[in-house]
Amino acid sequence: MSAVLPNTARFGFVPMKPSDLDAVLAVEQRVYAFPWTRGNFVDSLASGYSSWLMRDGEGMLGYAVMMLVLDEAHLLNISIVPERQQAGFGSVLLEHLFAVARSQAAVRMLLEVRPSNVAARAFYDRHGFVGIGERPGYYPAHQGREAALVMVRSL
Numbered sequence: 001m002s003a004v005l006p007n008t009a010r011f012g013f014v015p016m017k018p019s020d021l022d023a024v025l026a027v028e029q030r031v032y033a034f035p036w037t038r039g040n041f042v043d044s045l046a047s048g049y050s051s052w053l054m055r056d057g058e059g060m061l062g063y064a065v066m067m068l069v070l071d072e073a074h075l076l077n078i079s080i081v082p083e084r085q086q087a088g089f090g091s092v093l094l095e096h097l098f099a100v101a102r103s104q105a106a107v108r109m110l111l112e113v114r115p116s117n118v119a120a121r122a123f124y125d126r127h128g129f130v131g132i133g134e135r136p137g138y139y140p141a142h143q144g145r146e147a148a149l150v151m152v153r154s155l
């Protein structure tokens, strides 16, 4: 799970800005069958959610949005550019979110994931998240709606 960092000198995290949204949406629309809309990102930024871009010398590697409320962090979106997946970058981005959340006194992180999203479920299992329940009909689906699996881990 070690990240391959081809250009470590320019590797880093920057807060997401409205001017990043064209690039973010281009990735979002490639990685999800039911992507967030521009409005979802605009609302997240306007609400002050912890929103990050991760990039290196070759450009954007991925992004994430996390809501911090009292001692809880809620992971709302984490996405890695398709060509850069399975190289450890999602793990590096998630570790960044853990560090940010801890620095804001969060003691646990919650998330929802589609049961059909095998890669994401394996990713969260690998990072110590455990299932604590389901939210029926949470996600739109090609036929009807799909439940969300709710997962949590301590920070």
Ligand SMILES: CC(C)(COP(=O)(O)OP(=O)(O)OC[C@H]1O[C@@H](n2cnc3c(N)ncnc32)[C@H](O)[C@@H]1OP(=O)(O)O)[C@@H](O)C(=O)NCCC(=O)NCCS
Pocket (backbone or CB within 6 Å): 001, 031, 032, 078, 079, 080, 081, 084, 085, 086, 087, 088, 089, 090, 091, 092, 112, 113, 114, 117, 118, 119, 120, 122, 123, 124, 126
């Ligand atoms: C989920 C996601 C963020 C993971 O990022 P990533 O950079 O590809 O993940 P990593 O390379 O850090 O993988 C870490 C671990 O996750 C698991 N994993 C990641 N991708 C996987 C895949 N396609 N299939 C099975 N397991 C996978 C593995 O256990 C892996 O550890 P290993 O490399 O030692 O086997 C990425 O696949 C993604 O952006 N998916 C599309 C968006 C999405 O579904 N986001 C989550 C919504 S809830």
